[in-house]
Amino acid sequence: MNSTRHECPAWEEPLRRYVAGTVPADEKQDLLLHLARCEACRYDLAWLNRLHGAFARVLKGDSEQEPAWDVLFRQVVDDGPEGQAGESPWNTSLPEGSTVLLRHVQRLREFLDPAAMVRRLRAHLDVRQGSLVLQVGPIEVPIL
C-alpha cells in the first residue's frame, strides 16, 4: 500500500487490462507466469482488483434499471437501411412494449425541443440518402 512505484513497469498495463478482462489470451499466459513469481505484481493485482471492484459495485447498483437492450438494438438497426421490414415496436412483448411507449413519449417531448428534433431528422436523412421522412411514433410522413 505504501509503495507508489510499480516494481515491474512493463507489466503495469497488462495487469490493468487483466483485471478489466480485456487482456488478449496470448498475453494472459505470460502475465500469469509472471504473477506466479513476482510478489510485487501480485500485490498490485490485489490493489487493482479492489479498484475495479469498487467501480463494479457502483455499476451493479444500476443493473436493474439498465435499458432494454433488445429494444435499443432494434431501434438502432431499424433506423438504418438494413432494418428488418415489417417489425414494429408495437408488436413486441408487454415489458418491451411499455419501454417503447415511454420512448415515444420521450420523442414527443423532443418535438418541443427543435435542436433534438433536427438531430433525429439528420440521422434519418443520412440513412435514407436523400429522402426525408418525418417519423412520429409508428407513423411515417414522407416529406421529400
Next chain:
Amino acid sequence: MTTEYGIDSALLLRIAEGNSDAFRKLFDTFAPRIYHYAKLRCGSPHFAEEIVQETMLALWQGRDALVRCESLAAWIYSIARRKIADQWRHRERHDSLPLAGVADSLSAPETATEQGLDLLHAITQLEYEARELIFLAFYCGLTYEEVGAVLDIPIGTVKSRVHYLRIRLKESLAGAFDRREAQHR
C-alpha cells in the same frame, strides 16, 4: 486488427456488409460499457441511454469504416465522448457531477467493505478529468494508447497522469486506513 473484446476483423467485415446479426455482437459487447461510461459522466440513466443509442447509430451508419479503425475500443469510446460533449453543449449541463452519490450507493454494509468505501471516497474526491481517466484505464481496461486516443492526449501524458493518480489514491487510502486504526484504538 487482432481480436479485441472477442470481436475480430471477420466480424467487422460482416458488419460493414450490413449484417445486423454481426452488429448485435458488437452492440452487446460495447453498449453496456458505453452506458456505464455515459452514466458515470452525467449520472442520468436516460441521458446515458440516449448516448448509447446515438453512439451505436453512428457506428451502424458508419459501419464501412469499422474495418479500417486501428483500435475498435478507442474509436467507440471517442464517438461516445463526442456525443456526450454534444449533449452537454446542447443541454448546458456542464455542472453535472460524475460519480456523484457513489458513496451513498454503497452505504449498505452488506454491499461494501470499509476499504471499498474508502476507495470510492478517494475517487469521488478527484477532479472530473481524473475520474474519467481512472474509469477508462482501470475499469474499461483500455491500453494507455487507447486512453490517449479517447481523451486526445499523448500517451506519455496518460502514463504520467495514471502514475500520479495511483499515488494519490494509494496515499488517500493509506490516510483513511490510519484514521480508522486510530479510531479503533
